[in-house]
Amino acid sequence: MSTLIVPPFTDPDLAAQKVQIAEDLWNTRDPERVAAAYTEDTQWRNRTEFLTGRQAVVEFLRRKWNRELGYKLKKELWGFRNNRMAVKFHYEWHDDSGQWFRSYGNELWEFAPSGLMQRREASINDMPIREADRTLR
Incomplete structure (x- = not known):
């Protein structure tokens, strides 16, 4: 998409498109590209971690994707x-021993007038699964 979708969000189709763009971006597993969608002073809560700033997001995502191998995400507008x-999501990944997990969660997003995300609150739970039970490929 050539233009950034900016608030206020009033059109359900554009709001869903914003979520799809985020899903596609996260599935690149490229920390710098993902972090570029957030303001320089973004504030995050991810599980029990609290982050401030785009560089902290880059470092967090590097750690995340070094641990969560084979990561594949699906997001849905709530x-x-x-x-x-408000977005619900699930993603699948495996650790370095080959154990697969499905992680379920909800996110609350707040956007700056520019359309970049300035705040992200994520609650996530992990469930071990068998590789045969994967739904995201």
Whole structure:
């Protein structure tokens, strides 16, 4: 997409498109590209970690994807209003021993007027699965 989708979010199709763009971006597993979608002073809560700033996000994502191998994500719009969105998601990954997991969660997003995300709150739970039970490929 050549233009950034910016708040206020009023069109359900554009809001869903914003979520799809985020899903596609995260599935690149490229920390710098993903972090570029966030403001320089972004604030995150991811599980029990609290991060501030784009560089902290890059470092976090490097650690994440060094540990969560074979990562594949699916996001779904839950709701939206003004400059905020709620998203549910699940992703699958395996550790270095080959154990697969499905991680389920919800995110609350808040966007700056520029369309970059300025705040992300994520709650995530992991469930061990068999490789045969994977749904994301």
